[in-house]
Amino acid sequence: xxxxxxxxxxxxxxxxxxxxxxxxxxxxxxxxxxxxxxxxxxxxxxxxxxxxxxxxxxxxxxxxxxxxxxxxxxxxxxxxxxxxxxxxxxxxxxxxxxxxxxxxxxxxxxxxxxxxxxxxxxxxxxxxxxxxxxxxxxxxxxxxxxxxxxxxxxxxxxxxxxxxxxxxxxxxxxxxxxxxxxxxxxxxxxxxxxxxxxxxxxxxxxxxxxxxxxxxxxxxxxxxxxxxxxxxxxxxxxxxxxxxxxxxxxxxxxxxxxxxxxxxxxxxxxxxxxxxxxxxxxxxxxxxxxxxxxxxxxxxxxxxxxxxxxxxxxxxxxxxxxxxxxxxxxxxxxxxxxxxxxxxxxxxxxxxxxxxxxxxxxxxxxxxxxxxxxxxxxxxxxxxxxxxxxxxxxxxxxxxxxxxxxxxxxxxxxxxxxxxxxxxxxxxxxxxxxxxxxxxxxx
Amino acid sequence: xxxxxxxxxxxxxxxxxxxxxxxxxxxxxxxxxxxxxxxxxxxxxxxxxxxxxxxxxxxxxxxxxxxxxxxxxxxxxxxxxxxxxxxxxxxxxxxxxxxxxxxxxxxxxxxxxxxxxxxxxxxxxxxxxxxxxxxxxxxxxxxxxxxxxxxxxxxxxxxxxxxxxxxxxxxxxxxxxxxxxxxxxxxxxxxxxxxxxxxxxxxxxxxxxxxxxxxxxxxxxxxxxxxxxxxxxxxxxxxxxxxxxxxxxxxxxxxxxxxxxxxxxxxxxxxxxxxxxxxxxxxxxxxxxxxxxxxxxxxxxxxxxxxxxxxxxxxxxxxxxxxxxxxxxxxxxxxxxxxxxxxxxxxxxxxxxxxxxxxxxxxxxxxxxxxxxxxxxxxxxxxxxxxxxxxxxxxxxxxxxxxxxxxxxxxxxxxxxxxxxxxxxxxxxxxxxxxxxxxxxxxxxxxxxxxxxxxxxxxxxxxxxx
Numbered sequence: 001x002x003x004x005x006x007x008x009x010x011x012x013x014x015x016x017x018x019x020x021x022x023x024x025x026x027x028x029x030x031x032x033x034x035x036x037x038x039x040x041x042x043x044x045x046x047x048x049x050x051x052x053x054x055x056x057x058x059x060x061x062x063x064x065x066x067x068x069x070x071x072x073x074x075x076x077x078x079x080x081x082x083x084x085x086x087x088x089x090x091x092x093x094x095x096x097x098x099x100x101x102x103x104x105x106x107x108x109x110x111x112x113x114x115x116x117x118x119x120x121x122x123x124x125x126x127x128x129x130x131x132x133x134x135x136x137x138x139x140x141x142x143x144x145x146x147x148x149x150x151x152x153x154x155x156x157x158x159x160x161x162x163x164x165x166x167x168x169x170x171x172x173x174x175x176x177x178x179x180x181x182x183x184x185x186x187x188x189x190x191x192x193x194x195x196x197x198x199x200x201x202x203x204x205x206x207x208x209x210x211x212x213x214x215x216x217x218x219x220x221x222x223x224x225x226x227x228x229x230x231x232x233x234x235x236x237x238x239x240x241x242x243x244x245x246x247x248x249x250x251x252x253x254x255x256x257x258x259x260x261x262x263x264x265x266x267x268x269x270x271x272x273x274x275x276x277x278x279x280x281x282x283x284x285x286x287x288x289x290x291x292x293x294x295x296x297x298x299x300x301x302x303x304x305x306x307x308x309x310x311x312x313x314x315x316x317x318x319x320x321x322x323x324x325x326x327x328x329x330x331x332x333x334x335x336x337x338x339x340x341x342x343x344x345x346x347x348x349x350x351x352x353x354x355x356x357x358x359x360x361x362x363x364x365x366x367x368x369x370x371x372x373x374x375x376x377x378x379x380x381x382x383x384x385x386x387x388x389x390x391x392x393x394x395x396x397x398x399x400x401x402x403x404x405x406x407x408x409x410x411x412x413x414x415x416x417x418x419x420x421x422x423x424x425x426x427x428x429x430x431x432x433x434x435x436x437x438x439x440x441x442x443x
Numbered sequence: 444x445x446x447x448x449x450x451x452x453x454x455x456x457x458x459x460x461x462x463x464x465x466x467x468x469x470x471x472x473x474x475x476x477x478x479x480x481x482x483x484x485x486x487x488x489x490x491x492x493x494x495x496x497x498x499x500x501x502x503x504x505x506x507x508x509x510x511x512x513x514x515x516x517x518x519x520x521x522x523x524x525x526x527x528x529x530x531x532x533x534x535x536x537x538x539x540x541x542x543x544x545x546x547x548x549x550x551x552x553x554x555x556x557x558x559x560x561x562x563x564x565x566x567x568x569x570x571x572x573x574x575x576x577x578x579x580x581x582x583x584x585x586x587x588x589x590x591x592x593x594x595x596x597x598x599x600x601x602x603x604x605x606x607x608x609x610x611x612x613x614x615x616x617x618x619x620x621x622x623x624x625x626x627x628x629x630x631x632x633x634x635x636x637x638x639x640x641x642x643x644x645x646x647x648x649x650x651x652x653x654x655x656x657x658x659x660x661x662x663x664x665x666x667x668x669x670x671x672x673x674x675x676x677x678x679x680x681x682x683x684x685x686x687x688x689x690x691x692x693x694x695x696x697x698x699x700x701x702x703x704x705x706x707x708x709x710x711x712x713x714x715x716x717x718x719x720x721x722x723x724x725x726x727x728x729x730x731x732x733x734x735x736x737x738x739x740x741x742x743x744x745x746x747x748x749x750x751x752x753x754x755x756x757x758x759x760x761x762x763x764x765x766x767x768x769x770x771x772x773x774x775x776x777x778x779x780x781x782x783x784x785x786x787x788x789x790x791x792x793x794x795x796x797x798x799x800x801x802x803x804x805x806x807x808x809x810x811x812x813x814x815x816x817x818x819x820x821x822x823x824x825x826x827x828x829x830x831x832x833x834x835x836x837x838x839x840x841x842x843x844x845x846x847x848x849x850x851x852x853x854x855x856x857x858x859x860x861x862x863x864x865x866x867x868x869x870x871x872x873x874x875x876x877x878x879x880x881x882x883x884x885x886x887x888x889x890x891x892x893x894x895x896x897x898x899x900x901x902x903x904x905x906x907x908x909x
Contacts, residue, residue: 021676029688036695043698047707054711081548095548099710100765109525110773110800114694114780115552117687126683133676236675237460237572241467248564249471252553256478264547331549338550351551362549 001156002164009168013134022130023176029126030180033117034187037072040079042193048083051099060086061379063401065096065368068359069194070203073184075116076360087376089313089383094324096368119184120354123211124347125247127180128218131173132239135222137232138165139437144231162437166223166430173215181208202408206357213422214350218243220429227437247347254342262334270327274320281315288312306387314380321373328369332362349422353415359406363414371403444603447595451607455573461611464569468619471561476626478556479517483634486512489528501864503821503857505533505831507541508813508867510806513797514634517627518646519789520555521798530807534821534854535830536814537759538807558623559792562616562650563785564686570612570654571678574661577604578903579671601662601903608658613651620647641874646795649881652888653788657682659895666902685783693779693786701775703768709761716761721754721836725849729840740847743840747849755832755851762832773800784891787884794881797872801880809869816865824857 013019044067051064064084071078082096139162142148151161185204188194221242226235265273278285292309295302342348355361378398385393412419455461493509509529516523527540554560578601581587591597624643628635660681664674728746731737737746777800780786793799818828829852837850878885 017673018676021680025680025683033692036692036699039699040695043705047705050711051707055707056714077549077551080552099707100713100762101710109522110769111694111697111776112525112552113522114697114776115691116695117692121691125687129679129683133679137672233576233671234459237463240568240572241460241463244467244565244568249556251551252556253474255550255553256474256556259547259550260478260481267542328549331547334547335549335551365549 002160002167005156005161005164006168006171009138009165010171013169013172016134018130018133019172019176022127022133023179026122026127026130026176026180027183029117029122030119030183031187033122034072034119034184037075037116037118038188038191038194041067041069041072044079044083047099051084055084055099057086060088060091061375061398062086063372063375068364069196069200070358071118071360072188072194073119073204073207074354074358074360075118075120076355076358077362077365078358078360079116080112081365085372087372087379089310089380090317092317092321092324092373092376094327096365119180119207120351120358122180123177123214124350127173127177127211127215128247128347129243130176131215131218132222132236132243134172135169135219136226136236136239138169138223139226140229140232140235141226158438159434162223162227162434166220166433169219169223170216173219174212177208177211177215181211199408203357203411206408206412207354210350210353210357210419210422213419213426214346217346217422217426217429220426220433224429224433224436227433227440246345250345251342251348251351254338254345254348257341258334258338262330262337264330264334265327270323274323277319277323278316281312281319285312285316303387307384310380310383310387314383317376321376325373328366332366335362343421344425346422346425349418353418353422356406356411356415357408359411364406367406368403371401374403375401444599447600447603448607448610451604452611455607455611456614460569460572461615464615465618467565468561468615469622471556471565472558472619472623473626475517475556475558475561476623476630479520480627480630480634482520482523483512483514483516483631486516486523486528487633493529497867501861503534503825503861504854505531506817506867508532508538508806508810510803511869513802514636514639515642515646515796516557516798517623518558518643519792519796519798520557520559521793521796521800521802523555523798526803530810532810532814532817533831534818534828536811536818537830537832538810538814539833558620558646558650559789561619562653563788566612566616566650566654567657567686567785568682569615570608570657571661571682573608573611574604574658575665575674575678576671577601577608577662578665578906579668579674580665582669583671597903598900601666601900604662605655605658605899608661609651609655612654612658616647616650616654642795642797642877645874645878646792649788649791649795649885649888652885652892653784653791656784656888656891656895659892659899663895663899663902666899666906669907686785689783690780690786690789693776696779697772697776700779701768701772703771704764706765709765709768713758713761716757717754717836720757721750724750724754725838728849732840732842738842740842740845743842743847744849748852751836751849751851752830754836755830755834758834759830759832781884781887784888787887787891791881791884791888794884795877797877805872806869810867813865813867820863820865821854821857824859824861825855827855829854 048064048066051062055062055064062084063086065082067083068078082098084099085093085096086101087093139148142151152158181204185196189196222235222239225238225242226232229235229238288305288309289312291302291305295305339348339352352361356363375398382393382396382398385396406414490509490512493507497507497509507529508531510527513521524546527542529541531539531541533539578587581590590600620643624635657678661674661678664677664681665671668674668677725747728737728743728750732743737743777786777790781790790799794801822828831854835851835853837848840847840849
């Protein structure tokens with residue numbers, strides 16, 4: 001019996017204009033956004049490769065951040081966080097900047113207000129709306145038409161009917177989602193300049209999984225509202241208001257609240273902290289600097305003084321950097337707080353998991369910055385070598401910059417709590433729909 | 444007609460949707476007032492601090508020019524998070540934006556919840572929800588046939604529906620705005636004055652004008668199709684396109700369409716430019732010193748200063764090329780997004796509220812005019828004008844065994860009395876200027892209204908009422 005209901009539901013959905021228009025819109029948007037984002041990614045990738053070869057700074061070691069291939073599907077923070085950072089003995093900048101450097105790169109602000117349309121965006125906004133549109137009348141419509149009474153007059157348990165409707169609808173949604181994913185993946189795979197390896201397919205499968213779960217939550221919610229109210233139009237209106245709250249208002253409010261709850265230090269406070277931390281070493285620093293200058297001017301190089309000067313400068317930079325790291329952790333904490341406030345918004349959960357899977361979130365950025373710090377320590381070692389053993393210094397090559405990248409399994413494990421919350425939301429909505437449907441008068 | 448309007452309004456007012464909308468409107472506008480009051484407070488205190496610093500530390504090396512915050516930031520924020528609070532002006536008209544403050548760059552981007560955003564997203568959707576069943580709903584119930592069997596013209600029916608929806612939507616909008624203004628006047632009495640009232644009224648009227656586009660759209664599609672569910676699906680798709688897709692996708696499209704050099708392309712020219720424009724010429728000076736062609740220390744310094752100064756100007760111009768490229772891209776993105784009435788409404792609100800890019804452009808115009816006065820003052824006090832870009836180059840040459848340090852010249856500080864230091868004042872804008880700024884977008888909204896109204900009237904006059 002369950003199979004018959006599922007088949008009937010699937011057939012009905014597939015025949016409906018709602019499904020057709022929704023699918024067309026999704027495919028067009030996914031196809032268009034993937035094509036545009038591929039062009040953007042390839043341009044950034046080419047710039048990155050050229051930058052490694054061509055951009056040099058005589059006073060700094062330049063490190064460049066590689067664009068993430070999955071920014072094609074989930075832009076996240078990949079584009080806006082900047083792609084280069086220059087370090088030396090005296091400085092580890094607080095954050096990355098554009099290729100033009102911290103000052104000139106800020107002109108990017110002119111276009112910072114335009115966000116991206118990508119696969120994740122289409123699923124989060126457009127497909128979720130289409131799912132609501134598929135599910136809002138699944139029970140309410142049958143009740144209004146009187147067919148619900150007729151169906152339940154047969155020996156069909158109510159629970160089974162609801163399961164049939166849920167599974168039927170879910171299968172149709174998964175068909176739409178799979179088509180959307182296939183369109184995006186095919187455009188990527190068929191592009192001659194994009195190489196997709198097996199690990200990337202794993203990430204795509206994980207993305208498909210979380211998208212399916214996310215849309216399942218919305219379908220369960222639609223079913224719940226549809227069982228609760230009498231008329232389909234009321235169900236749709238309620239669902240659209242909920243959609244606006246979940247997608248637009250709740251995430252926005254969570255950011256505002258987190259911004260107001262956590263107080264971030266000002267630039268002046270950060271400078272004060274840095275000066276206070278370095279205060280005890282200030283005298284030593286000045287003395288060494290003076291001694292170094294004197295040996296330099298007298299042209300009688302004193303290795304001990306020069307190594308000491310390297311050490312004291314490195315200590316200064318390191319202490320300042322610790323203040324910056326602390327500040328960076330506060331920023332991350334503020335982001336996590338916003339995510340915790342919005343923990344009941346499927347949209348925020350979905351967005352956060354997708355960015356993690358695509359390596360376009362702040363976790364990836366923080367890992368990169370940790371890599372920069374490690375690289376700086378190697379730079380200091382090499383600088384010491386310059387005065388301790390010049391021949392070894394000349395032969396020694398600074399190792400290539402690397403940082404710890406996240407495997408897909410790690411990304412899933414770290415976001416498992418968010419997967420569970422999404423799953424629980426779907427279960428709770430369906431359980432509520434089930435309970436209400438069992439108790440509700442079908443007339 | 445009045446009878447239909449009344450009946451329609453009563454029907455809308457009785458609906459649960461209306462109550463939800465009132466509640467949502469109060470919550471959103473209330474939240475906006477709380478956040479905006481705090482933000483405006485921070486902006487105005489930064490502005491006042493900046494002004495007093497400039498006054499007490501008047502300098503001939505560089506001076507801070509601060510942008511006066513708009514009290515209407517709650518109506519249209521205009522991307523204040525990315526806008527610098529002011530510019531540093533150094534001699535020779537070199538303007539450098541001040542840092543926009545330490546905002547959390549790791550936070551996901553969410554649009555500011557100002558009036559423009561609330562109306563653009565929430566109220567436009569509400570307008571569609573009220574309008575989509577306007578004709579098709581009556582067709583489905585069979586009442587359209589009955590209504591039109593009386594001596595009632597179809598156009599009048601459509602007009603009545605339109606007016607009733609517009610009036611209904613106006614109620615939660617006005618309630619929200621009143622709540623917003625009340626909270627702001629309590630939290631921040633200095634921000635709300637009679638002088639901003641005309642602008643607030645104008646923005647409210649523009650909001651109704653914007654929602655009218657969606658009402659006409661809803662009624663048009665409703666007249667074309669018999670089934671409300673199909674109508675809703677179509678209007679929601681159009682809404683997604685107008686409110687979400689077009690404004691967002693235009694940013695990345697502008698990258699492709701605006702033929703401007705990318706940041707990397709501009710950045711890769713900096714190194715060779717420094718080498719060619721500065722170091723190659725400095726090497727020439729060094730060679731001339733070695734050959735004995737230059738024997739006077741002052742002459743060597745004069746020539747190197749000239750090289751450094753010209754090199755600085757070249758680099759400054761190069762930076763300006765990149766800045767102009769980004770501005771051009773932004774302009775292109777804004778023009779592309781103007782295809783959507785939602786973006787037109789956003790920019791019209793920014794124009795009227797005196798925020799956003801138009802505001803910054805006007806400030807820069809004033810700053811450039813002031814830079815002439817500033818340079819004149821420096822010439823009068825110091826005697827010479829030396830530009831400054833923040834980038835300093837230096838080297839040494841040896842003349843008869845003596846080491847001469849050659850450095851990028853920097854502006855000199857005048858240590859005497861600076862009580863006559865010229866004060867920077869921004870040109871004040873009146874409502875006419877603001878209207879002029881918003882005129883393009885208002886015209887766009889008018890065109891949308893006109894086209895959709897004509898199509899809606901044409902559609903209802905041709906539609907089958909069965």
